[in-house]
Amino acid sequence: MPTITDPTILSSLMLTISLGTGFLALDARRDRHRAREVELQEAISLLKLHCDTLERLDDDDMPDDLLGLVVDLNIVLHDPDACRQTRALILDEDARAESRERNSTGVSADVEIEAFRELMGRRSDLAIAFMQCLVSGLLAFEKRWPECAGKIAPGLPRIIVSPVEEAHRVVQAAERFRSWSTPVTAAAA
Template sequence: MSIDSASVLAALAIVAVMVFSLTAAAERSRRHASRERQLRRATIELGELSSALDELDDEATPAVMLVYALRLSDAFTNPAFAAFVRDQLAQAPGAFDDKFDEAKPAEEDSELADALQATLRTRPDLVVAFVRAFSAAISAFAERWPECTPYVEPLRRQILAHPAAEARRVVTLSNRQVAGAAPGLAVAA
């Protein structure tokens, strides 16, 4: 049996297809493993969020802190909010770079900031739990919906310095998404 050039070309083509297929399969496997790690980290962060919310379930926790903690948890675990953020980022990549236009803090900002300050003096563990809940919710959101990271990263840097303002920022944005999807369902921020 002799080997002709057509047979060699056919064999090379088969080898090339096999190499391409194996490379593509390896890449898919790598992407799936990476995504699985992200989702595992999101699950851990959701556990941290749940733990922090349990700590806030205390008679000494001011109502405004509880309300914001729950609103933040709802926003950052809501697939519709993630889709809204993703769509906004697709339309305008810098959509979330700027702060809200209000020059002075809103009344609830002050109420939340005052509650955080007062609680810090009497029960610092509750303020830590509030910030942990906020941080865990953001981290879970970023791991679950990595395409929303351009929104999340600036927020992560701000929550320790300005937890009340950043909490209101997220709740306001979430309310805009809810109002756009179903007018009348947004909760006052």
């Protein structure tokens, strides 16, 4: 009768363990890919909603300040590096306090918030479309870039309560990040 120290049995046992571990690793990898595929499908759906609401904002009654914010946000949505700043700008109280500064176009969050309030009174359909545009865009941003996973959804209540202010923060933090990283990128090139 062969013993456990028999080289053939030890080799067979090691091969079986190696194959089992390999199949488990493949299974885990397949699950990660499926989960990522689901996230990307959600991002596609959210981006479609975002684009549909953008079309509804093409209206003469839409304030220029709010349209500027939407344009700035769209630039951020396509910048994977901007997600490094999203957790701080949505959840960190210190970052929130600093974010009332003017954005790159010189418009303060207060001006945008006032424009949104006026729009709510005049054209609630446009205000709702604007809010849908911001929320769907920010959530698509989180789903699209794996680095952003879990960084925006926890701040969703704040985004819904004050969509203009939160979108302003995202744009401002991304602009600040770009201004910090641009010289490094240019020097690397």
